[in-house]
Amino acid sequence: MDISPTGGPDGPAADCPLVEVVAAYLPRLTEFAFEPGLVAAVDQHAAAVRDALIPAPRRGGPGVTLTTTAGAAGSTPVRREDLADYVLGFTDWLAETEWIEPVGHDFATLRLTAVCWLVREHDLLNG
Template identity: 35%
Template structure:
Protein backbone atom coordinates (compact mmCIF):
# COMPACT_ATOMS: atom_id res chain seq x y z
CA UNK A 1 0.00 0.00 0.00
CA UNK A 2 1.36 3.42 -0.90
CA UNK A 3 0.48 6.91 0.10
CA UNK A 4 1.08 9.50 -2.60
CA UNK A 5 1.47 12.25 -0.01
CA UNK A 6 4.63 10.67 1.39
CA UNK A 7 6.48 11.62 -1.80
CA UNK A 8 5.30 15.21 -1.83
CA UNK A 9 7.38 17.05 0.75
CA UNK A 10 6.51 20.73 0.47
CA UNK A 11 9.18 23.17 -0.57
CA UNK A 12 7.87 25.62 2.02
CA UNK A 13 5.65 25.14 5.00
CA UNK A 14 1.97 25.98 4.75
CA UNK A 15 2.59 28.92 7.08
CA UNK A 16 4.95 30.38 4.48
CA UNK A 17 2.23 30.27 1.81
CA UNK A 18 -0.96 31.84 3.20
CA UNK A 19 -2.68 32.14 -0.17
CA UNK A 20 -5.86 30.89 -1.76
CA UNK A 21 -4.06 28.52 -4.14
CA UNK A 22 -1.13 26.70 -2.50
CA UNK A 23 -0.24 24.91 -5.75
CA UNK A 24 0.15 28.17 -7.65
CA UNK A 25 2.11 29.64 -4.72
CA UNK A 26 4.46 26.66 -4.75
CA UNK A 27 5.05 27.10 -8.48
CA UNK A 28 5.64 30.81 -7.94
CA UNK A 29 8.23 29.95 -5.29
CA UNK A 30 9.89 27.45 -7.63
CA UNK A 31 10.04 30.14 -10.29
CA UNK A 32 11.71 32.50 -7.80
CA UNK A 33 14.15 29.79 -6.66
CA UNK A 34 15.39 28.72 -10.08
CA UNK A 35 12.95 29.41 -12.89
CA UNK A 36 13.77 33.06 -13.47
CA UNK A 37 17.53 32.46 -13.69
CA UNK A 38 17.24 29.21 -15.60
CA UNK A 39 14.70 30.39 -18.12
CA UNK A 40 16.68 33.60 -18.68
CA UNK A 41 19.74 31.48 -19.42
CA UNK A 42 17.64 29.28 -21.75
CA UNK A 43 16.42 32.27 -23.74
CA UNK A 44 20.04 33.22 -24.35
CA UNK A 45 21.17 29.70 -25.33
CA UNK A 46 19.22 27.76 -28.00
CA UNK A 47 20.79 24.46 -26.91
CA UNK A 48 19.68 24.98 -23.32
CA UNK A 49 16.24 26.07 -24.50
CA UNK A 50 15.91 22.79 -26.42
CA UNK A 51 16.98 20.85 -23.32
CA UNK A 52 14.43 22.67 -21.16
CA UNK A 53 11.75 22.00 -23.79
CA UNK A 54 12.62 18.28 -23.63
CA UNK A 55 12.28 18.31 -19.85
CA UNK A 56 8.97 20.18 -20.09
CA UNK A 57 7.69 17.58 -22.58
CA UNK A 58 8.75 14.80 -20.21
CA UNK A 59 6.86 16.49 -17.36
CA UNK A 60 3.76 16.82 -19.56
CA UNK A 61 4.04 13.12 -20.54
CA UNK A 62 4.50 12.04 -16.92
CA UNK A 63 1.37 13.94 -15.89
CA UNK A 64 -0.56 12.39 -18.76
CA UNK A 65 0.68 8.89 -17.84
CA UNK A 66 -0.43 9.48 -14.24
CA UNK A 67 -3.87 10.73 -15.36
CA UNK A 68 -3.07 14.15 -13.88
CA UNK A 69 -4.01 17.46 -15.45
CA UNK A 70 -1.27 19.82 -16.60
CA UNK A 71 -2.55 22.52 -14.26
CA UNK A 72 -1.15 24.19 -11.15
CA UNK A 73 -2.06 21.24 -8.91
CA UNK A 74 -0.53 18.65 -11.24
CA UNK A 75 2.65 20.64 -11.81
CA UNK A 76 3.04 21.39 -8.10
CA UNK A 77 2.61 17.74 -7.18
CA UNK A 78 5.18 16.73 -9.78
CA UNK A 79 7.63 19.41 -8.63
CA UNK A 80 7.31 18.44 -4.97
CA UNK A 81 7.99 14.81 -5.83
CA UNK A 82 11.17 15.82 -7.69
CA UNK A 83 12.23 18.01 -4.74
CA UNK A 84 11.58 15.18 -2.28
CA UNK A 85 13.61 12.73 -4.37
CA UNK A 86 16.46 15.25 -4.68
CA UNK A 87 16.47 15.82 -0.92
CA UNK A 88 16.50 12.07 -0.28
CA UNK A 89 19.53 11.93 -2.56
CA UNK A 90 21.31 14.60 -0.55
CA UNK A 91 20.72 17.40 -3.01
CA UNK A 92 19.18 20.73 -2.20
CA UNK A 93 16.86 23.07 -4.00
CA UNK A 94 18.37 26.56 -3.84
CA UNK A 95 16.89 29.21 -1.62
CA UNK A 96 15.26 32.26 -3.15
CA UNK A 97 18.00 34.61 -4.28
CA UNK A 98 20.66 31.86 -4.25
CA UNK A 99 21.85 31.14 -7.77
CA UNK A 100 21.74 27.34 -8.21
CA UNK A 101 23.91 27.41 -11.30
CA UNK A 102 26.03 30.06 -12.98
CA UNK A 103 24.36 31.21 -16.21
CA UNK A 104 27.03 29.60 -18.38
CA UNK A 105 26.72 26.27 -16.54
CA UNK A 106 23.00 25.51 -16.95
CA UNK A 107 23.72 23.01 -19.74
CA UNK A 108 25.65 20.94 -17.19
CA UNK A 109 23.14 21.38 -14.35
CA UNK A 110 22.01 18.33 -12.45
CA UNK A 111 19.03 16.45 -13.89
CA UNK A 112 16.60 17.39 -11.13
CA UNK A 113 17.30 21.12 -11.59
CA UNK A 114 16.64 20.84 -15.31
CA UNK A 115 13.44 18.88 -14.67
CA UNK A 116 12.26 21.55 -12.22
CA UNK A 117 13.15 24.15 -14.83
CA UNK A 118 10.91 22.21 -17.22
CA UNK A 119 8.11 22.48 -14.64
CA UNK A 120 8.70 26.25 -14.48
CA UNK A 121 8.61 26.51 -18.27
CA UNK A 122 5.29 24.64 -18.37
CA UNK A 123 3.84 26.74 -15.55
CA UNK A 124 4.73 29.86 -17.50
CA UNK A 125 3.40 28.49 -20.80
CA UNK A 126 0.15 27.31 -19.23
CA UNK A 127 -0.28 30.63 -17.37
CA UNK A 128 -0.81 28.98 -13.97
CA UNK A 129 1.50 31.28 -12.00
CA UNK A 130 -0.14 33.80 -9.68
Protein backbone atom coordinates (compact mmCIF):
# COMPACT_ATOMS: atom_id res chain seq x y z
CA MET A 1 0.00 0.00 0.00
CA ASP A 2 1.33 3.42 -0.91
CA ILE A 3 0.91 5.81 2.00
CA SER A 4 2.59 8.80 0.46
CA PRO A 5 0.51 11.98 0.24
CA THR A 6 -1.87 11.90 -2.69
CA GLY A 7 -0.66 13.98 -5.59
CA GLY A 8 2.99 14.08 -4.54
CA PRO A 9 4.58 16.68 -2.29
CA ASP A 10 1.71 19.11 -2.88
CA GLY A 11 -1.05 16.58 -2.17
CA PRO A 12 -3.77 17.02 0.47
CA ALA A 13 -1.64 15.51 3.24
CA ALA A 14 1.64 17.20 2.28
CA ASP A 15 1.63 19.62 5.23
CA CYS A 16 0.35 17.00 7.67
CA PRO A 17 2.79 16.19 10.52
CA LEU A 18 2.07 12.51 9.93
CA VAL A 19 4.10 12.62 6.70
CA GLU A 20 7.34 13.31 8.56
CA VAL A 21 6.66 10.63 11.18
CA VAL A 22 5.82 8.08 8.50
CA ALA A 23 8.99 8.90 6.58
CA ALA A 24 11.09 8.39 9.70
CA TYR A 25 9.38 5.43 11.40
CA LEU A 26 7.52 3.41 8.76
CA PRO A 27 10.66 1.35 8.00
CA ARG A 28 10.48 0.02 11.57
CA LEU A 29 7.34 -1.91 10.61
CA THR A 30 9.57 -4.23 8.56
CA GLU A 31 11.16 -5.32 11.84
CA PHE A 32 7.91 -7.12 12.71
CA ALA A 33 9.10 -10.14 10.71
CA PHE A 34 12.21 -10.48 12.86
CA GLU A 35 10.97 -9.39 16.29
CA PRO A 36 7.62 -10.96 17.26
CA GLY A 37 7.60 -9.09 20.58
CA LEU A 38 7.73 -5.83 18.67
CA VAL A 39 4.35 -6.58 17.10
CA ALA A 40 2.75 -6.89 20.53
CA ALA A 41 4.46 -3.76 21.85
CA VAL A 42 3.43 -1.67 18.85
CA ASP A 43 -0.11 -3.05 19.02
CA GLN A 44 -0.35 -1.98 22.67
CA HIS A 45 0.90 1.50 21.80
CA ALA A 46 -1.51 1.74 18.87
CA ALA A 47 -4.37 0.74 21.16
CA ALA A 48 -3.35 3.41 23.67
CA VAL A 49 -3.22 6.08 20.95
CA ARG A 50 -6.55 4.97 19.55
CA ASP A 51 -8.12 5.01 23.02
CA ALA A 52 -6.81 8.54 23.52
CA LEU A 53 -8.31 9.67 20.22
CA ILE A 54 -11.63 7.87 20.12
CA PRO A 55 -14.03 8.08 23.07
CA ALA A 56 -15.48 4.71 24.12
CA PRO A 57 -19.02 5.42 22.79
CA ARG A 58 -17.62 6.24 19.34
CA ARG A 59 -15.27 3.24 19.53
CA GLY A 60 -18.15 0.88 20.05
CA GLY A 61 -17.30 0.07 23.65
CA PRO A 62 -15.41 -2.94 24.94
CA GLY A 63 -14.56 -5.77 22.60
CA VAL A 64 -13.60 -3.69 19.57
CA THR A 65 -9.99 -4.49 18.82
CA LEU A 66 -7.37 -2.51 16.98
CA THR A 67 -6.39 -5.39 14.76
CA THR A 68 -9.46 -4.91 12.60
CA THR A 69 -9.00 -2.78 9.52
CA ALA A 70 -10.62 0.61 9.06
CA GLY A 71 -13.38 -0.78 6.90
CA ALA A 72 -14.20 -3.82 8.99
CA ALA A 73 -17.54 -4.12 10.71
CA GLY A 74 -17.39 -2.94 14.29
CA SER A 75 -14.29 -0.80 13.93
CA THR A 76 -14.09 2.96 14.06
CA PRO A 77 -11.45 4.53 11.86
CA VAL A 78 -8.94 6.91 13.32
CA ARG A 79 -9.24 10.36 11.73
CA ARG A 80 -6.18 11.98 10.17
CA GLU A 81 -6.81 15.31 11.90
CA ASP A 82 -7.05 13.69 15.33
CA LEU A 83 -3.90 11.63 14.86
CA ALA A 84 -2.02 14.64 13.45
CA ASP A 85 -2.95 16.69 16.53
CA TYR A 86 -1.80 13.85 18.76
CA VAL A 87 1.52 13.63 16.90
CA LEU A 88 2.09 17.37 17.20
CA GLY A 89 1.60 17.23 20.96
CA PHE A 90 3.73 14.13 21.35
CA THR A 91 6.62 15.41 19.24
CA ASP A 92 6.48 18.77 21.04
CA TRP A 93 6.83 16.89 24.33
CA LEU A 94 9.78 14.92 22.90
CA ALA A 95 11.46 18.16 21.84
CA GLU A 96 10.90 19.70 25.29
CA THR A 97 12.51 16.70 26.96
CA GLU A 98 15.39 16.79 24.45
CA TRP A 99 14.70 13.18 23.49
CA ILE A 100 17.26 11.51 21.25
CA GLU A 101 16.21 8.46 19.26
CA PRO A 102 17.97 5.35 20.56
CA VAL A 103 19.31 2.50 18.48
CA GLY A 104 16.68 0.09 19.82
CA HIS A 105 13.11 0.66 20.91
CA ASP A 106 12.01 2.90 23.74
CA PHE A 107 8.60 4.28 24.63
CA ALA A 108 8.81 7.08 22.04
CA THR A 109 9.98 4.93 19.14
CA LEU A 110 7.29 2.38 19.88
CA ARG A 111 4.67 5.12 20.05
CA LEU A 112 5.81 6.70 16.77
CA THR A 113 5.97 3.29 15.10
CA ALA A 114 2.41 2.68 16.31
CA VAL A 115 1.37 5.98 14.75
CA CYS A 116 2.78 4.71 11.44
CA TRP A 117 0.86 1.48 11.85
CA LEU A 118 -2.35 3.45 12.41
CA VAL A 119 -1.64 5.66 9.39
CA ARG A 120 -1.14 2.58 7.24
CA GLU A 121 -4.10 0.61 8.60
CA HIS A 122 -6.51 3.53 8.29
CA ASP A 123 -5.04 4.81 5.00
CA LEU A 124 -4.69 8.32 6.44
CA LEU A 125 -2.37 9.87 3.86
CA ASN A 126 -4.27 8.92 0.72
CA GLY A 127 -7.16 11.10 -0.22
